[in-house]
Amino acid sequence: MRNIFLPELISINIKNYTLYPNGLDYSFEFVKGFNLVLGGNGMGKTTFVSLIKYALIGNYKKQYEYTRTYKDNKIEKRERNSDDFFRNRIDDSIETDSDPIITINFKVNETIFTITRGIKDMKINSLYIDGIEIEGEVILESKYEILKNKSTTDLQTYL
Numbered sequence: 256m257r258n259i260f261l262p263e264l265i266s267i268n269i270k271n272y273t274l275y276p277n278g279l280d281y282s283f284e285f286v287k288g289f290n291l292v293l294g295g296n297g298m299g300k301t302t303f304v305s306l307i308k309y310a311l312i313g314n315y316k317k318q319y320e321y322t323r324t325y326k327d328n329k330i331e332k333r334e335r336n337s338d339d340f341f342r343n344r345i346d347d348s349i350e351t352d353s354d355p356i357i358t359i360n361f362k363v364n365e366t367i368f369t370i371t372r373g374i375k376d377m378k379i380n381s382l383y384i385d386g387i388e389i390e391g392e393v394i395l396e397s398k399y400e401i402l403k404n405k406s407t408t409d410l411q412t413y414l
Contacts, residue, residue, distance in 0.1 A: 258364075262311060263288075265360040265367070269306060271351035272374055274299050274344040279351060302344055310359035310372055313341065341374045354379060 264285040271279055292300045345355065355374040360367065369383040382389045 260364040262361040262363055262368075264307070265362060267307060267310065267360075268358040269374075270358075271353055272306075272341075272344075272355040272357070273346040273349040273351065274302060276346065277300075277351050279326050279349075299344075302341070306341070306357055306374070307359065309341070309374075310357045310370060313360065313372075314338065314377055338377050345375065 266282065266284045268280070268282045269275065270281075272281075273279070275281055292303055296299050314320055341355075354376065356371055358369065360369050360373040362368070367385055369381075369386075371380040371382075372378065373380055
């Protein structure tokens with residue numbers, strides 16, 4: 256029997272995202288079970304849920320869409336939201352000390368992940384697994400698919 260573990264949300268922190276001007280440093284601790292997001296029209300509920308999704312998997316609309324290619328080989332294609340999706344919701348009249356970021360903590364099985372992503376520049380700022388930082392070069396999300404199909408030498412010239 257195969258075990259499948261889904262992410263269990265622990266907490267989220269949204270910092271300097273001016274869509275929520277009363278919460279320029281907003282944190283939320285998730286409870287086990289159901290968490291409700293309530294509010295009137297235009298309060299940012301859908302954006303909040305979209306921020307959770309973005310923090311977990313990036314700026315993608317769909318999981319995977321397969322396309323037939325030469326000799327029935329398949330390639331993965333992921334449809335992305337516009338990079339302006341969250342940027343268009345920023346209120347530039349409110350000054351902040353830095354660009355907006357989102358940090359999410361979640362658990363898969365017994366492993367705890369902490370990811371911080373830029374909301375304006377759409378990049379991963381940091382990744383921790385069980386408290387240990389995973390180091391590497393920051394790559395903008397728009398380059399992920401391009402990098403996947405390049406050789407190591409091609410990557411060095413590309414970056």
